[in-house]
Every structure is written in C-alpha cells, then in structure tokens.
Amino acid sequence: MTLQGHSLIAGETVTGTSGTTYGINPATNEQLEPAYTLISEQQLKAATDAATDAFDSFSTLEPEQHARFLDAIAENIDAIGDELIERASTETGLGADRLRGERARTTGQLRLFADVVRRGDFRGVRIDPALPDRAPLPRADIRQRQIPLGPVAVFGASNFPLAFSVAGGDTASAFAAGCPVIVKAHNAHPGTAELVGQAIVNAVRDLDLHPGVFSLIYGSGASIGQALVADPAIKAVGFTGSRGGGTALMRTAAARPEPIPVYAEMSSINPVYVFPGALNGDVETLAQQYVASVTGSSGQLCTSPGLVFVPAGEAGDQFTAAVTEAVTQLSGQTMLSGGIASAWEHGHNALESAADVELIGRGKGGPTANAPAPAVFGADLDVFTTNPVLHEEVFGAASLVVRYKGVEDLIEATRLLEGQLTASLHVAEEDYPVASGLIPALERKVGRILINGWPTGVEVGHAMVHGGPYPATSDSKTTSVGTLAINRFLRPVAYQNFPEQLRPAPLQDANPWNVNRLVDGKPEQAG
C-alpha cells in the first residue's frame, strides 16, 4: 500500500491544514517518508460530527453483522502482511518477532470481542417481570440493558504500535460496545497507524456501515487531543501513555459542561516480592528471568518490573550477583524514540545519583542510536521508603533491587507504594503463611497479583485485569485488556412497562438475540 500521509475522516482522505510531521527511525534518527499532514481543530469537527451521525445505526447493529465487522478488521490487518511489520519496526525500533506476536494479539483480541458480541452477555439484560397482584402496590415490568455511551476518543501508546494503538484494545472494546471511534494517531508511528487505519476503513466499507464509525486523525500532539476530548460529541476517552498526558486529559474531561469518563493507563513500577523460600531454588534462573522481564522490548512495557524486594543477607546477595552477571552480558536495544530515550536517561540518572543507591549491573550500549545500556540498581529498604524519587517509573530498561530484613517490613513498604498495575510474589510453599498476610495489602494497591511469575506478557482473556488504583490508571474499576474492558463504554438503561413491540431486541420475551438474562435476580441461560 502506498502511504498517503493524511487523516482518514469518515472514510475520506483529508489533507490537514496545520502543518506536517514525519515518522522517525529511532535506530538512525532519520526522517521517514511520507510527510503526515496535521488537521486543524476545524477539520476535527468533520470527524466528530460523522461519529455522532453514525452512532444511531452502529449502536443498533444486529449482533452477527456487528461481530463480522470486528472479524473483518482482524482479517484486513492480517492481509497487510509484512509491510505492516516492516513499517512498524522501522518506526519503533521494535523487532519483527515481537511485532508479529503483537499483531497476533491485536487480531486475536478483535476476534475475541467478536465472540463477546455474538454471546451478548455484555448487554447485561435484567428482567423483573410485572407483579400485578403485589400488595400494597403492584410492580411494573422493568427490564434493563447496557447501551453504548456514544463516540469514543482513543489515544494510542507508542510502545504497542498495534495492540494499544489504532485497532488496539481500546478501539476493539469500544467498537464491541457499539461506539464509533476517533483515534488520534500517535505521531511516533504515523505510517503504522495509517496502514491499520485503512484496514478499519475498508472493514467499515465492506460491512456497509456508516463511514462515521471510524476516523483516524493526525494532529499536533496535545492541542488536537485536548480539542478532541473537549468536543461535546465525544462521550468517553481511552488513553495509554504518560501520567502527564493522562492527567491533562482527565482535567479537560472533568471541566467540560458535560464531564465524561477518561480511561487512562499511565504508569507503574510493578513491584516484585522475592520471599526467602524462593531463593532456596534455582537463584540463577530467577535472576535471569528478572533481567529478561526488565529488558524485554527495551523495558518499554507498562508491566516491566521496576522494583524487586529481596531478602538482605547471603541468599539475596547470591540473587544480586546473578543479576549482575545477567545484565552485564546484555546490550541496549533501540528505544521507541529519541524523546523516550532521553526520558529514560533522565530517570536512570536520578536513580544513579540518588543517595545510598548503588549500581548492581550495567550492560553495554547498543549499536544503534537511542539504545542505552540497561542498568539495575540496588538499595536498602529504608533508603527506598524514604526517597520518593525511587518510587517513580523509569520507562525503559532500568530497575531497582531493594533489600529487606524481615518479611514483616514488606507490608509497611507496600502501604507506601502508589497504585500499580501488578505485583508479583516469588514464594516457596514455606512462604505461603507470610505471603497470604501480604496479599490484602497488595489488593489495595494493584490490579493483578502474580505468584511465581513475571508481570510482563499480559494475557488477553476474560479474567485479565490490566488496571489498578491511581496513578496506575485513572479508574481502578476498569481494565484496558481483556473482555471486561467493554464495560468502560456501556451504561444501563431501564425500560418500564414496555409492550413487546417497543422493546429493544435483547429485552423481548422472544429473546431473538438469544442472550443470557438475569430474571428476578437469577441467571437464566439462553437456549
């Protein structure tokens, strides 16, 4: 496909009038063709108007056509083939294998949401039948379903140019809910965004949907994003990125005449707790797994373990020595952009220069531009608990090993943490009694707890939670990965005393969409 370099607004290619930008190859700092034109706030209006126009028909699609749309996007993305992997790799520095895996995850979650649409449980149907003879007052027939919120604005992440971008989890779950989507393309991967955007545009056309169901806009960073979130047509926002970016959108959304929800996934250091029993086993492998989890994708993962608690003393020292050994052998990999590499360096330097923090190990710089040497630092627990700098996420391949004296100190250290996406425990069976005492404290702080695993590698399923208390996300009641993510874009409506002819399909006695329903509070499975 020849890249056009323009926004795709409701099926039309729109040349922006507010300047241009280019993708950059972070391995070489070279500019990539073509130029991407940036739209003005006035041009944005065409996208939001079209999304509003599309909402009525898109939100009431028959389930099978609705599901086919999601399947078609997945097929169209697969059909792009290697061009997508190559462009994404050039724009992000991520390797082809990683990107192939990410593509499979992206199309997999689109197909998973197609299943969700076919099953229909997300419609949340509840029926309280009329009780005409109830005393002192009869009860009317009341039925409830979940309906989509309206057009959704999606801001993709730089670190997942496929799975958290144009057709990523936010878009897939919003589409599955029945919401039109406007994606603000991430300027770090404009070509990848266009390729995927075109795949969605083609699916909209193939399924004969209203073209306003989807738009992909290119604009200059913050300003067009703020304008999009402030637009009255937009009813919810999905965002993955920095805390600064996320909280700015939260403020804009809260200040609207009609405030709207912002689902921002922002930052996390993902603490790992190594219990004494876990160090009776293969300490070397444990250390290698840790270093692999810290340095995979150049550490640019939301769930990268930025903090590991290990017991002070001999066993802990053995772990630390194995970490030194493992990290020293590594070379830096190209980071996503020069800006991200600079931010990493800033965070790394803050760790390096913090009082009573020592270097545990450092790899070599990579052969490309923007490929800094991965590094692991160490400190005692009291140093960690008293220095807020050590609690900040360093996005990239850097991590901190914190030595604790007694496991009882871990609960207090946990209370001092900010909200996180994940926490991981490494335990042997002898550690269970103490570990179980820590779990309630972890539940207050995180969205996912792992036993004897590493937090990177987020499964897309029904039970996954990729979320957590602020500032890990803006809304701990939701997840941005997995099928529960659809709930972010739904709201309940009750229908009282409706005759069968006026009831929406999933609420009809005939149950033509064959959905499971809660009748008088009890689950009733569809035939």
Add this chain to the structure above:
Amino acid sequence: MTLQGHSLIAGETVTGTSGTTYGINPATNEQLEPAYTLISEQQLKAATDAATDAFDSFSTLEPEQHARFLDAIAENIDAIGDELIERASTETGLGADRLRGERARTTGQLRLFADVVRRGDFRGVRIDPALPDRAPLPRADIRQRQIPLGPVAVFGASNFPLAFSVAGGDTASAFAAGCPVIVKAHNAHPGTAELVGQAIVNAVRDLDLHPGVFSLIYGSGASIGQALVADPAIKAVGFTGSRGGGTALMRTAAARPEPIPVYAEMSSINPVYVFPGALNGDVETLAQQYVASVTGSSGQLCTSPGLVFVPAGEAGDQFTAAVTEAVTQLSGQTMLSGGIASAWEHGHNALESAADVELIGRGKGGPTANAPAPAVFGADLDVFTTNPVLHEEVFGAASLVVRYKGVEDLIEATRLLEGQLTASLHVAEEDYPVASGLIPALERKVGRILINGWPTGVEVGHAMVHGGPYPATSDSKTTSVGTLAINRFLRPVAYQNFPEQLRPAPLQDANPWNVNRLVDGKPEQAG
C-alpha cells in the same frame, strides 16, 4: 430512645466541638430538641481512621455473616417503631403513611442486598484456566473477582430521610460491597438520622464487627463534607442532592492527590411525552395522574415530572383544562424546610415571569408554614426550546406543560434537553411507530424510560436504573437504586497462577462460597 444529639463515631458517642445545630419543624418553623453538636475536622479523623482499620476484616467477611449484618440493620430499624415515623414526620413535614412506605422500602432494600450478598454474583468471578500446552506460549491460570473499593462517604438527601439517608440505598449497597461507611447526617433531619444511625451501630455490635465499619457525623454543611471527601481514607462518595452540592464534591474528589469516584444524583425534570393517541382515552384520569405525580410528597421527588409535552389543539386543550381542574382543588403541603420552600418559590417565580409562559392552574396555599400552592404552567414548544430557564428543575410542586405541533418536533426538543433520570411516554398502539422513533433519542438522555406510567415511585429491584447522563447524575454508568448499585463500590482484581491455598475463597476450585462463575467466558452456575 432518648436522642443524644452527638455524632456516632466507630460506636462511640462523640460530642462535637464546632458548635451546634437543631432540627426544625418545617410546619411551624420551631426548633426541635435536642441540640446536635457539630464535629471539627480534627474529630472527623477518628471516623476515617476507624473506617480504614475496619476495612480488612469487613471486606473479607463470610457471606452469611455479611448478609446477617444487613438483615440486622433492617430489623433494628423496624424495631424503632413509631418513634422513627413521628420524629421523621416532625422534622420533614412528610406524612406518616408516606414515611411508613419509605421505611418499608429502606428495610426492603437492606434485605434485598442481604440476598445479593448470599447469592454472590456481585463478586464477578471469572476463571480462565491454565493452558500449559498452548503454542506458541502457554497460558497461566488467571482468576478475577470484584473487591470493595474501601471506606465510602455517604451524603443523604433531605427528601428521603430514610430511603436516601443514613441507612438508605448508598449505605446499603456500600455495605453489601464490603465497604465501611461514614454518613454525613443531613442537618434537616438530625433526629431521624440519629435513630437510624443507632440502629446500625447496634447491628455492628450485635454481629461483633469492627466498630469502624460505620460512623454517623454531624458537621456544619459544606466544610465538613468537603473535608470528608478530601480525606485520603475515603475511596468513593455517594451523594443525593442539588447540582451545586454534587458538583462541588466532584471538584474536590477530582482535585485529590488520588482522585476518587463521586456518585452524585443531582437534578432532573423528567420529561413526559403525551402522544395524540393517548388523548383518545380517558383524558381526565391522565390529567389527574399527572397532577398527582407532580404534587405527591409536595413535588419533592427526584423523578417528579416537571415537563409534559402535549399536542397543541383540541385534545391537548382538553388535557390542559383537566389539569387546571385537578390542580385548583389541591392545597399546598408542608415542604421539607424553609430553605427548600424558598428555593421552590424562586424557581416558581422564574417560570411565572418567563416570557410567553402562562399559568394553567394553581392550588391553594396549605395551612402550615412552608406549604406553597402547587402550580402548573404552560408554553408553546418554541418558547420552551429557546429559553434555558424553562429547562431547570424546580424542586417542589410545579410543572410545565409544553404544546407541540407535530410529533417530529419532539426528537429535536429531546436533543436540546440536558441529561435526565427518566422519560415517560403516553401512547396508544397507533402511536407506536412514531414513539419508537423517539426512543433512541431518549436513550441518549435518560436512565429509565416508561410507557404509559408516571416516573415517581421508583421500584427497588434488579432491573431498576435510577441514574442518567450528566447533570442528572455524575456518572451515567451507574444507578443509585436497585441491586446494580453495588457495582459503584467494587473493582476487579486478577490473580495469576495462584495455588489453591492462596486463592481467595470465591476463586478456589472448591468454590466454598458456592458462587456462579464465568469459566473461559461461559457462565457456570453454582450447585
């Protein structure tokens, strides 16, 4: 019971150090004994600290004990007997029959939430079993459940001194979720609040729960409320009241270092659409029902119909004449307080003096203080659509009849409305085709749609939605009435690769709490 006139903090009677307030009998404007002492911000800390301390044990109660707590509150409220009805009637001007009905609703919803706790569906258990042989990567065992958010602050409403106050829907649903509750007593019914608060304190003691599970605080209006919402211990807020009060709490919650959700139910004019076919029937009865819905409880209901669209022309005039007849016969009833009566008068005067708005009918003033004459006004549709004053809620017995020419004008008029709790359609079968065209526009604007009914009288069940788009509420994704309300106080957590011994009870293979679960995306009913 002898009223003490003090806050109940974690089971202790605490004499406030920041002045006193009194209940007022709105029928006479007389001060009621005893004086209520108001706590300082420093004294508030005892309540929030105790709630934090209570959270661990309360959030992990066995379901049966948890349910018994809710049942015990209901029993204890019933056991107060007539003293509660009498004090509430004296403090609010509401009649004894209305208050008996409200008490039944209050204890009924506590018992309904006890059933919800016993059933356990709210725990939202999802299990994605491990797939060790999956290629290219195995899948870990991942399990999800909903856990309570933490201590909740509840602000009761003046107009439901039982059902939306100390042991009202917010408290019942927060307790059911497993959250400790701190209620800021409404200063318009301090004695009623104390009686119900003591019933909860007794239930906490009877069930041997941590006393911090519940506190009832008296404080001077806005300042102690803001301090409560700003307190880091508080993790969510339930509020029923004015738009000004609700939005002030929203701002405070959003500005915290850790923002928290505010569930505010604020204002609504609850439009009613009378279609031409509905006027072929018994117009007099329809008009009488309308007037009864407008004037019941002196119009002081969140779902009072403040706006009725009727066809211009002969049939509409007949309806209007019947409204005149019905409202003229009525006398004003005592309103909840002098402040509310003044606010009503202000709103009434704004309607009365609005250009091209005429009086349709007015009753007589009531014999007591604060019992203004109910009034219904009329205007043409274009007058309504162009004057924002006519879109504002007038809390109390006042309403506006708007005449429309063609049913097609109703969709556009609906688009101009703010978010509402309810909309009601009065239709005959011949109106169905046109009515069904209006329903999608209504779904964008309201939380509940009624056919051939009046919006007052909110059923407490599984399918009820008492919510709606801003400014009807602060969060359209929730309801403050019905069992779905529990979701406001829950968040999901995922447990990855947990051994059976470390799994929380509802996630164990053995399923000791016997809850329904979603296994690999498919509902699996407990035995």
